[in-house]
């Protein structure tokens with residue numbers, strides 16, 4: 001991540017690190033370029049990047065340790081993407097930013113499980129919601 005802060009692996013979701021270890025067995029040049037980010041670091045990145053290229057501070061999955069960026073490999077290669085897809089197959093909780101509307105191939109993440117929903121369902125069952 002460079003100027004905005006150090007590479008932080010502590011605080012990254014174990015499932016992402018397990019995925020990375022498996023990926024590295026297939027693609028030894030792969031390395032993590034960004035892991036956990038503080039809100040300050042995300043703010044720095046957001047200001048530095050062209051519009052739309054970095055998530056707004058407070059909204060990035062990196063800020064909750066649910067994302068890593070992986071560099072050192074050529075995502076334009078179809079063969080490579082096949083290998084990535086194969087490894088992802090063994091890690092069903094890990095999703096790939098390659099499929100974002102604005103593709104972000106270096107970005108791998110585990111989706112947030114929202115605590116809002118159980119509360120909404122309880123309120124709904126009491127007729128207080130919806």
Ligand SMILES: [Zn+2]
Nearest residue numbers: 067068069107
């Ligand atoms: Zn990312």
